[in-house]
Amino acid sequence: MADTMETGMIGGKKIQKKYLREKMMPHIFCNGCGLGNVLDYVLWAIEKEELDMDKTVFLSGIGCSSRIPGYIHADALHTTHGRALGFATGVKMANPDLNVIVFSGDGDCIGIGGNHFIHAARRNINITVIAVNNYIYGMTGGQVAPTTPEGHFGTTAPYGNIESPFDMSQMAIAAGATYVARWPVHRPNQPINSIREGLRNNGFSFIEMMSPCTTAYGRRNRYKDIKDLWDFYINNTILKEDYEMIMKFGSEEERDATKDKIIIGELHKASKKPLEDKYREMVKELME
Amino acid sequence: MKYDIQKVKKVLGKDKQFIHGDTALCYGALLAGCNFYGGYPITPASEVFEMMSKLMPKLGGVCIQMEDEIASIASIIGASWTGAKSFTATSGPGFSLMQENFGFACITETPVVIANVQRSGPSTGQPTLGAQGDMMQVRYGSHGDFEIIALAPNTIQETMEFTIKAFNLAEEYRVPVFIMIDGDIGHMREMVTIPQEVELFERKKPKVSPDKYIPFGPGRYGKKKVPEFGVFGTGYHTYVTGLTHNEQGFPATDDQEEHDRLVKRICEKITDDREKLTDIEERNMEDAEVALVSYGMASRSSLGALNMARERGERVGYFRLKNIWPFPEKAIEELSTRVDKIVVVEMNLGQIYHKVKEFADCEVVLSSKIGGEPHSPKEILAEVK
Ligand SMILES: Cc1ncc(C[n+]2csc(CCOP(=O)(O)OP(=O)(O)O)c2C)c(N)n1
Numbered sequence: 175m176a177d178t179m180e181t182g183m184i185g186g187k188k189i190q191k192k193y194l195r196e197k198m199m200p201h202i203f204c205n206g207c208g209l210g211n212v213l214d215y216v217l218w219a220i221e222k223e224e225l226d227m228d229k230t231v232f233l234s235g236i237g238c239s240s241r242i243p244g245y246i247h248a249d250a251l252h253t254t255h256g257r258a259l260g261f262a263t264g265v266k267m268a269n270p271d272l273n274v275i276v277f278s279g280d281g282d283c284i285g286i287g288g289n290h291f292i293h294a295a296r297r298n299i300n301i302t303v304i305a306v307n308n309y310i311y312g313m314t315g316g317q318v319a320p321t322t323p324e325g326h327f328g329t330t331a332p333y334g335n336i337e338s339p340f341d342m343s344q345m346a347i348a349a350g351a352t353y354v355a356r357w358p359v360h361r362p363n364q365p366i367n368s369i370r371e372g373l374r375n376n377g378f379s380f381i382e383m384m385s386p387c388t389t390a391y392g393r394r395n396r397y398k399d400i401k402d403l404w405d406f407y408i409n410n411t412i413l414k415e416d417y418e419m420i421m422k423f424g425s426e427e428e429r430d431a432t433k434d435k436i437i438i439g440e441l442h443k444a445s446k447k448p449l450e451d452k453y454r455e456m457v458k459e460l461m462e
Numbered sequence: 463m464k465y466d467i468q469k470v471k472k473v474l475g476k477d478k479q480f481i482h483g484d485t486a487l488c489y490g491a492l493l494a495g496c497n498f499y500g501g502y503p504i505t506p507a508s509e510v511f512e513m514m515s516k517l518m519p520k521l522g523g524v525c526i527q528m529e530d531e532i533a534s535i536a537s538i539i540g541a542s543w544t545g546a547k548s549f550t551a552t553s554g555p556g557f558s559l560m561q562e563n564f565g566f567a568c569i570t571e572t573p574v575v576i577a578n579v580q581r582s583g584p585s586t587g588q589p590t591l592g593a594q595g596d597m598m599q600v601r602y603g604s605h606g607d608f609e610i611i612a613l614a615p616n617t618i619q620e621t622m623e624f625t626i627k628a629f630n631l632a633e634e635y636r637v638p639v640f641i642m643i644d645g646d647i648g649h650m651r652e653m654v655t656i657p658q659e660v661e662l663f664e665r666k667k668p669k670v671s672p673d674k675y676i677p678f679g680p681g682r683y684g685k686k687k688v689p690e691f692g693v694f695g696t697g698y699h700t701y702v703t704g705l706t707h708n709e710q711g712f713p714a715t716d717d718q719e720e721h722d723r724l725v726k727r728i729c730e731k732i733t734d735d736r737e738k739l740t741d742i743e744e745r746n747m748e749d750a751e752v753a754l755v756s757y758g759m760a761s762r763s764s765l766g767a768l769n770m771a772r773e774r775g776e777r778v779g780y781f782r783l784k785n786i787w788p789f790p791e792k793a794i795e796e797l798s799t800r801v802d803k804i805v806v807v808e809m810n811l812g813q814i815y816h817k818v819k820e821f822a823d824c825e826v827v828l829s830s831k832i833g834g835e836p837h838s839p840k841e842i843l844a845e846v847k
């Protein structure tokens with residue numbers, strides 16, 4: 175994180191000055207952590223979309239990823255572990271004119287917060303969720319998460335994880351989200367575009383960011399430093415369009431080599447009225 | 463939607479109505495300007511939610527069914543930060559699920575109102591029957607040190623009025639305020655008169671520019687220990703966290719002094735006003751030798767016992783706690799100098815009894831009843847002897 179924050183990888187000094195709380199520095203993130211990139215991309219998307227920061231509220235649960243809003247100069251509610259979407263539903267329903275952006279970790283979002291996550295998606299409430307997937311419980315020191323791949327190690331899976339992992343993005347689609355994208359942090363432009371798309375979508379937008387946790391995850395697995403994790407993303411992900419082509423037209427060999435890769439890109443787009451619009455219409459009718 | 467009592471009264475209907483306690487909670491909330499309800503169904507509190515679902519949209523407010531009680535309390539805290547007056551009602555199992563976020567509301571000083579229509583526990587217990595088993599949980603159920611305000615009405619009229627009061631106190635002190643009734647009062651019908659006018663207290667907002675605003679510092683325009691509330695969306699850029707925070711709202715998790723300062727302030731803003739918040743009803747106390755101390759549903763049984771005792775010529779008095787937390791310490795201390803004996807009447811195995819014992823300097827005994835039936839007067843008088 176340090177590098178991005180101090181030198182400005184994408185957003186640069188201008189964005190940092192405009193959006194970050196200087197008083198909160200130094201930040202708490204480890205060297206090599208992907209959270210700085212995620213923050214950077216979100217701020218860049220906000221800048222491009224010209225969001226009014228007086229009308230934008232950030233929410234988060236508990237975890238490293240959930241500490242991001244603390245660094246942004248805006249209203250923010252840093253809530254309880256897994257519950258940010260419940261709070262966010264209250265904020266958005268009570269004042270639909272506010273832009274609502276939620277940061278959540280994988281454990282926060284699909285572990286302890288899974289129930290709130292599927293229901294917020296089902297309601298298609300107009301908020302944008304940035305779910306940082308580092309495949310581990312980072313803040314508490316590397317216990318396995320519901321996203322940890324089978325066979326990987328965590329402090330609570332010292333002999334290797336024997337559970338099947340969740341695919342958060344597929345879950346979001348199944349539950350009713352109207353914009354879903356997944357990107358690893360090593361590509362800046364596509365995630366920024368997806369976040370922008372998510373902010374523009376009038377409904378529940380879910381952007382899963384695959385983000386390296388060197389300290390609690392990489393160290394215990396095969397990825398000793400940040401480069402190993404970035405290489406993992408490069409070698410084990412495939413764009414949705416490419417995946418579909420290979421599965422349709424590829425040889426058996428090609429299909430075999432592809433089938434277990436993590437599909438990235440814009441995964442889902444749909445058009446559906448968000449809950450708060452439907453509620454407003456109902457109220458309007460009743461009050462006439 | 464702007465609050466207009468005439469509009470609320472129009473939606474509520476006739477000025478005199480024969481309604482039950484759950485409806486009275488709903489009416490009281492709407493009369494207090496409540497404009498956000500996040501709920502989850504549970505007996506015997508579901509009727510509050512059902513009535514809200516019917517009436518709230520007609521007033522332009524929001525009523526939403528959340529996926530569980532953890533989310534319903536979360537939603538009302540979130541709504542409160544946008545300036546809404548927010549409310550939820552629940553019972554035992556739901557109340558247990560809400561505990562973590564009650565603590566969040568305390569440390570972030572978020573005004574919210576919660577009604578607990580108590581039923582017997584532990585666990586699913588007796589869903590349809592009344593009890594007073596959550597009187598300690600409401601005060602101590604969430605982890606850490608904090609103070610809340612809890613009121614205990616005993617009629618349907620009072621349930622409506624105390625709900626209005628609860629909203630005012632939540633706004634004034636920036637604290638969760640609880641209305642503790644039970645399944646009996648929740649489902650019992652009585653005649654109520656809807657007030658012509660309601661006096662409302664609105665939370666103090668900052669008047670300084672955002673760069674001078676100290677979100678968790680001393681209050682400038684009202685109570686010194688209650689800071690001004692920078693409503694989300696008004697440019698104050700407040701960082702609200704459940705972590706120990708400094709006056710700016712930023713995490714100060716390793717700082718002993720900041721923690722001490724924060725936690726003591728959020729407790730003292732309530733306990734400093736303990737006397738002011740004390741609310742007691744006395745009957746036949748002038749010559750009483752034994753006092754029946756009770757609250758809520760148990761106080762209705764105590765009234766029966768009082769009448770029976772007086773008919774027999776026994777010098778028994780009635781001392782009803784209308785607020786439970788902060789505990790009326792001085793009032794109990796003072797009461798114990800006037801009587802020889804206190805009988806604490808409650809529908810649990812002894813909760814407020816222990817608080818009374820702590821402050822009374824006379825004999826204190828417990829008249830307890832559980833199982834979903836209120837005390838009979840005879841059962842209470844058995845402890846008077
Ligand atoms: C109710 C509750 N249970 C457990 C915790 C401890 N806890 C804090 S962060 C965390 C895991 C966070 O993991 P994740 O959401 O993936 O975020 P990351 O730190 O990896 O970004 C846990 C279990 C807590 N704060 N609250």
Ligand code: SF4
Pocket residue numbers: 202203204206207208209238239308312313386387388389390391
């Ligand atoms: S523990 Fe992992 S997720 Fe947390 S700051 Fe360090 S590298 Fe990032």
Ligand SMILES: [Mg+2]
Pocket residue numbers: 237279280281306307308309310311312319
């Ligand atoms: Mg994680």
